[in-house]
Amino acid sequence: MPLEMADLLVGTLLFIALVIGWMLGKSERKKPVVTDTVTPLGKEYFQGLNLLLNEKQDEAMELLLKTLDVNRDTFDTYLVMGTLYRRRGEVDRSIRIHQDLLARPNISKLQQSTVRLELARDYLKAGLLDRSERLLKELAEEAGANQVVALEFLLSINELENDWKAAVQTAEKLAAKGKQVAVNLAHYHCEQAQHCMQVGDLVEARRELKDALHADRNCVRASLLQAELETQAGNEKEAIKALRRVLEQDPDYIPETLPLLRQNYEKAGQLVELRKFLFTCLEQHPVISVVIELSTLVQQLEGDKAGAYVLSEYLKKRPTVRGLDRLIQYHMDNTDGPARENLGLLQAFTQRLIQDKPVYRCGKCGFNGKTLHWQCPTCKTWSSIKPIHGIEGE
Numbered sequence: 001m002p003l004e005m006a007d008l009l010v011g012t013l014l015f016i017a018l019v020i021g022w023m024l025g026k027s028e029r030k031k032p033v034v035t036d037t038v039t040p041l042g043k044e045y046f047q048g049l050n051l052l053l054n055e056k057q058d059e060a061m062e063l064l065l066k067t068l069d070v071n072r073d074t075f076d077t078y079l080v081m082g083t084l085y086r087r088r089g090e091v092d093r094s095i096r097i098h099q100d101l102l103a104r105p106n107i108s109k110l111q112q113s114t115v116r117l118e119l120a121r122d123y124l125k126a127g128l129l130d131r132s133e134r135l136l137k138e139l140a141e142e143a144g145a146n147q148v149v150a151l152e153f154l155l156s157i158n159e160l161e162n163d164w165k166a167a168v169q170t171a172e173k174l175a176a177k178g179k180q181v182a183v184n185l186a187h188y189h190c191e192q193a194q195h196c197m198q199v200g201d202l203v204e205a206r207r208e209l210k211d212a213l214h215a216d217r218n219c220v221r222a223s224l225l226q227a228e229l230e231t232q233a234g235n236e237k238e239a240i241k242a243l244r245r246v247l248e249q250d251p252d253y254i255p256e257t258l259p260l261l262r263q264n265y266e267k268a269g270q271l272v273e274l275r276k277f278l279f280t281c282l283e284q285h286p287v288i289s290v291v292i293e294l295s296t297l298v299q300q301l302e303g304d305k306a307g308a309y310v311l312s313e314y315l316k317k318r319p320t321v322r323g324l325d326r327l328i329q330y331h332m333d334n335t336d337g338p339a340r341e342n343l344g345l346l347q348a349f350t351q352r353l354i355q356d357k358p359v360y361r362c363g364k365c366g367f368n369g370k371t372l373h374w375q376c377p378t379c380k381t382w383s384s385i386k387p388i389h390g391i392e393g394e
């Protein structure tokens with residue numbers, strides 16, 4: 001069925017539903033009087049249907065809003081109609097329906113707050129973030145069935161506006177209502193810490209990071225930011241402590257800690273300690289990034305042969321393209337002539353395979369990318385994106 005036909009059909013069905021609801025409401029109001037006559041279809045019904053069939057939706061809607069009653073039978077249909085218009089991008093029409101509903105004196109308090117929630121959605125769709133936010137703030141203050149929905153919606157707007165201070169406040173209100181928002185809350189503090197670091201306010205940044213870990217002690221991002229901050233400040237010990245914490249928090253993110261681990265251990269003159277720690281990481285969470293880092297370190301401390309040995313032993317158990325690429329490099333460095341040329345051809349192949357592959361994936365919606373986003377750009381979940389595992393990944 002073509003799209004316009006489908007739209008017309010849905011519009012017509014909604015119209016009929018409204019008229020039936022209206023008639024039901026009417027017959028209910030007349031209940032005490034027993035009558036045998038069937039209520040005839042009103043003049044408005046045929047007029048409205050005719051307008052819809054002629055695709056004069058505006059006029060049909062005007063007629064509907066002017067002539068039909070909003071009662072408990074038609075209220076939901078009006079709501080569905082508003083949602084339908086909004087989904088089709090016709091926000092003017094959905095706003096018109098919702099504002100008209102609000103002006104009706106006979107709707108209940110709950111119905112009124114439901115309509116205001118819908119109106120907030122209309123404003124968001126229309127790009128009127130301020131108006132949407134204002135409405136949601138009012139709804140979030142009112143105790144009632146829609147309060148939590150309003151708070152959750154408000155939180156998504158705080159995130160859209162990058163208003164992390166407001167996001168903290170909203171999330172805390174949701175937490176007080178028993179909602180699980182610890183992961184989000186920690187990220188809002190991290191966002192603020194990141195801002196403080198950009199403007200050089202390290203004291204405030206440290207405080208925000210402490211709050212982040214207080215909200216969610218498994219917040220890897222807070223540990224990574226803390227490590228970044230302490231590296232900048234020249235506190236190797238503190239940086240190393242924060243980075244080592246990631247192994248307990250979520251070992252999937254260990255690859256993210258490697259460059260700063262190396263930098264700080266090197267500065268502290270404790271590369272042997274680093275070797276020990278990387279072996280511990282491998283025992284608990286064998287991934288190729290750690291293997292490559294460890295084999296490079298072993299190569300530095302004990303020579304080429306020892307480095308290549310660490311890598312090849314691991315690859316026997318868990319082959320990956322990145323590991324193979326690195327092994328080829330080791331042999332190229334120690335080979336001359338045609339053998340080196342052939343290894344070069346092989347490496348061109350492995351590097352192309354690595355180049356085209358995404359590195360991170362969202363565990364919730366499957367979004368792929370080469371950058372680590374703390375909030376998935378597609379499904380907006382926090383901490384759902386992780387390094388990809390398997391033969392082409394970690």
Ligand SMILES: [Zn+2]
Nearest residue numbers: 362365376379
């Ligand atoms: Zn996602």
